[in-house]
Amino acid sequence: MVFDKTLLVDLSGEESKSVKRLFDKGITIPTQPRVLHQLQEQLASGVADVRVLSRTIAQDPGIGSMLFRVVQSAVFRKFQPFDSLEHILQAVGLQQTGNLVRAIALSSALPAKHNQKAFEAYWARSQAVSELAMLIAEDRVTVCNIFPDQACLAGIFHDCGVPVLMQRFSTYCKDMHLDDPENWIDLAEEDARFNADHCVIGYLVGRHWKLPDFICDSIRYHHDINRIENHAARTMVAILQLAIHFYHLNQRINNPEWDGVRHEVLDELGLGEDTLPELFDVILERYNRTA
The missing domain is CATH 1.10.3210.10 (Hypothetical protein af1432)
Structure with missing residues (x-):
């Protein structure tokens, strides 16, 4: 990722200097996977068709399979079992599923x-x-x-x-x-x-x-x-x-x-x-x- 000074706006002077030194030493912020970026754009623009959103998530089999694993949590017990990505989106909620996908995507962005x-x-x-x-x-x-x-x-x-x-x-x-x-x-x-x-x-x-x-x-x-x-x-x-x-x-x-x-x-x-x-x-x- 190219160093973005706007990320430092809320940091103190010393923190900003420290972060800039780290970037100079080669620290990089992981970029979002393409599937996540596309999903966030769709949600932000008001796309609510679970078929469209599920197709987007399905483009990354790793993220899709991890999403099925996450929703096996006892937190989502009242919606289980889940038989499709569309079912997850309908039951958990669009924005909520988007948040889960964001969390899952981080591991693939930091190999x-x-x-x-x-x-x-x-x-x-x-x-x-x-x-x-x-x-x-x-x-x-x-x-x-x-x-x-x-x-x-x-x-x-x-x-x-x-x-x-x-x-x-x-x-x-x-x-x-x-x-x-x-x-x-x-x-x-x-x-x-x-x-x-x-x-x-x-x-x-x-x-x-x-x-x-x-x-x-x-x-x-x-x-x-x-x-x-x-x-x-x-x-x-x-x-x-x-x-x-x-x-x-x-x-x-x-x-x-x-x-x-x-x-x-x-x-x-x-x-x-x-x-x-x-x-x-x-x-x-x-x-x-x-x-």
Whole structure:
């Protein structure tokens, strides 16, 4: 992608300088697959014929097959089984299906250039967090007004700066200890070693892919909920953080970030400490049903 200065409009001076240096070093923002671009244009122009839209999605068999996999989630249980792309579009909704396709398309836009094992581990984690976020969003929708397709987008994109940096820096996986499932990115170490911030890179990817502003903001601040003023973005970060926490609990690995955000997350989602274990059991049971 040619460097687009308009993507930097909301960044601070230091962040802009850092991003420009990364572009100078060869960082590239993944471009949208042609099928996704065509689908978004059709939806934006008001195309509502599910036959036309399904033909567009079907042009990419990989995206189509992944879409069938995503809608096997317990979130869409009342519409299952799905027997065609047209059925998915009719039952899930046109814009909602478009959001799911956007989330799915990211993995094909960021293929592994090296360290295949680390890429596979990244996508497995990202997809698990996305699925858990969808289930949490569905459970809390009357309180939070965040919908599963939006949570799916945020879940897939929230750490997408990581594979962008993995593609550019051959030592990124090793230096960030991504071969250890109990470790994740240390922001201070990432900045010290690469003069980079995967949250900001992910935010730029989200803007380039024209994700809703509140989802872009949730990507940028998913490690810093207290910096968010926009209510929808703050709620989305709370859903992401709870999904990440549930992921860690399910994997039986430590989540060092949780104690620092738990009060803000629970308050934002209208949850109490006493109700959290029960919610975890409910979400995990539904997650494992289709995992």
